[in-house]
Amino acid sequence: MAKRQDASTGNMVDDDSSEKKKLDPTMMEIKVYSPYQTYFDEQAYSISAINDTGPFDILKGHHRFITLLNPCEMEIRTPKGEEKIKISRGVMYVKEDKVTVFLDV
Amino acid sequence: MRQPNDIQRDEKSIGTLVELTGVFEGIASMRIAQIKNQVLQATAFFNDLWEIYSQLRVDNLFRFGRSQDSDKVLNKDLYILITAEGGFSGDIDQRLVKVMQQTYDKDKHDIVVIGHHGAMQLAQQGISFKKYFKLPTKDKNINVSPIIQYVQQYQKTTVFYQEYVSLMVQDVKRIELSAAVQEQGKVSDGQEKKEIITAENTIFEPSVYSVIDHLERSMLQIAMSQLILDSKLAQYASRFRAMTASHEKAEETKGELRLEYNRAKRAIKDQRLKEIINGLRKAKVAA
Numbered sequence: 060m061a062k063r064q065d066a067s068t069g070n071m072v073d074d075d076s077s078e079k080k081k082l083d084p085t086m087m088e089i090k091v092y093s094p095y096q097t098y099f100d101e102q103a104y105s106i107s108a109i110n111d112t113g114p115f116d117i118l119k120g121h122h123r124f125i126t127l128l129n130p131c132e133m134e135i136r137t138p139k140g141e142e143k144i145k146i147s148r149g150v151m152y153v154k155e156d157k158v159t160v161f162l163d164v
Numbered sequence: 165m166r167q168p169n170d171i172q173r174d175e176k177s178i179g180t181l182v183e184l185t186g187v188f189e190g191i192a193s194m195r196i197a198q199i200k201n202q203v204l205q206a207t208a209f210f211n212d213l214w215e216i217y218s219q220l221r222v223d224n225l226f227r228f229g230r231s232q233d234s235d236k237v238l239n240k241d242l243y244i245l246i247t248a249e250g251g252f253s254g255d256i257d258q259r260l261v262k263v264m265q266q267t268y269d270k271d272k273h274d275i276v277v278i279g280h281h282g283a284m285q286l287a288q289q290g291i292s293f294k295k296y297f298k299l300p301t302k303d304k305n306i307n308v309s310p311i312i313q314y315v316q317q318y319q320k321t322t323v324f325y326q327e328y329v330s331l332m333v334q335d336v337k338r339i340e341l342s343a344a345v346q347e348q349g350k351v352s353d354g355q356e357k358k359e360i361i362t363a364e365n366t367i368f369e370p371s372v373y374s375v376i377d378h379l380e381r382s383m384l385q386i387a388m389s390q391l392i393l394d395s396k397l398a399q400y401a402s403r404f405r406a407m408t409a410s411h412e413k414a415e416e417t418k419g420e421l422r423l424e425y426n427r428a429k430r431a432i433k434d435q436r437l438k439e440i441i442n443g444l445r446k447a448k449v450a451a
Contacts, residue, residue: 094206094386095304111370125216125361126369127378150378152216161213163305164382 087119089135091144093162098144099135106158107134108151117153124153133160168428175421178414185411192404195303196331199397202303203390210386217379219361220372242318243268243275244311244341246325246395247282249299256326256402260336261285264324276314278392300392308388312381315341315388325391326398332405334398345380345387 089106091099107116109131117124128149135142149162245264247257261282268275268291275293277283283296295314300306315321321341329335368375 092209093305094209094389095202123361123366124369125220125366125375127375150213150375150382159212161209161382164213164378164385 083138085119086138087117087156087158089158089160091133091135091160091162093164098162099142101137103135103137103142105136106151106160108146108160110151117151117158119156121153121156123155124151126151128160165428165431166424168425168432171421171425171428175418175425178418178421182411182414182418185407185414189404189407189411192400192407195400196328196397196404199303199393199400203393203397206386206390206393210383210390213379213383213386216361217376217383219359220376220379236317237319238274238317240318241273242314242321243273244315244321244323245275245277245279245282245286246323246392247277247279247285247299248399249280249301256334256336256398257281257285260324260326261289261291263336263338265289265291274318276311278311299396303393303396306389306392308385308392311388312384315384316381323388323391326395326402328394328397328401331401334402334405339391341384341387344391345383 086102086104089099089103105116105118109129110126128151130147133144133146146162149160150164152159247260276295277293278297279299286293322338323341324338327335327337363372
């Protein structure tokens with residue numbers, strides 16, 4: 060397995076990022092993080108949040124999308140169940156089945 | 165010559181100083197390691213955000229997130245000074261104020277100072293400032309929104325901060341804030357050609373300009389937080405250096421006092437011995 064250097068610890072760790080992409084074709088890659096903490100970085104079926112327009116869901120195949128998020132409890136549906144992350148503000152960027160949520164910005 | 169008891173008392177208090185400076189030295193070195201790590205993490209986050217922003221840009225102007233209300237801009241430059249909250253940080257704050265004074269003109273510049281030590285330095289020199297902010301005690305999730313609100317009111321902002329070069333070298337720097345954002349962004353600007361995100365290929369909510377303004381504000385905040393963290397890093401390093409010097413000096417003084425104490429004790433013993441010998445001699449003569 061390939062190795063990469065972890066930015067936070069400086070240690071060499073297994074790089075499983077290439078394997079992640081090969082996983083379930085019905086899922087999207089979702090990363091939720093803030094400048095100092097990563098809250099979620101896995102594959103999932105969908106993500107729900109609230110913006111100025113109201114509540115919305117992002118599923119696989121969604122059009123490229125950028126939105127400012129309102130304070131809410133974000134819901135991420137994964138094979139293991141539903142994960143909830145309470146947010147005060149953030150920016151969501153969706154592109155080619157990859158969802159990136161920047162929190163506290 | 166001083167009495168051994170007095171010397172011993174001094175040696176004891178110097179011993180406390182040796183321990184204290186050692187502790188401060190340890191704390192400073194620990195904080196340096198922690199902050200370095202946080203700067204790394206925040207830089208990675210900033211680069212991801214910049215990646216999106218740079219694809220969104222319609223031109224090369226950085227508007228400080230105020231594209232929709234630019235008429236409120238003051239025709240003055242803002243100077244932001246990032247200094248230490250308290251003492252024990254060496255001479256780095258004095259150096260920073262000196263660098264700022266080289267270009268400062270009270271009619272053209274307003275000053276916002278972060279850190280009590282810097283505010284004191286300015287007050288001592290009779291330089292008035294618009295606002296004083298406490299240097300954030302925590303190193304994570306620094307709330308710089310009140311500072312950014314000031315930044316947005318001015319046409320240009322220059323930040324005077326302290327840069328960590330190495331544990332033994334800290335430098336005083338000045339940077340224009342919009343340049344600081346773009347400078348950080350350059351790190352993520354690779355050689356590959358970026359695609360452009362427009363309203364034709366992307367859905368924006370609420371609108372393109374709201375998103376751009378928000379990203380600009382966010383990146384200003386991150387860049388500002390980074391400069392604060394950089395300064396804190398330099399201050400801890402400066403404190404480490406000052407504490408190392410004090411620790412060495414205290415150790416040296418402690419050694420000298422120990423020597424003085426031993427000499428004083430030896431002198432008393434010699435004196436007593438001399439008195440005994442003289443006494444014996446006198447007794448012998450008398451007999």
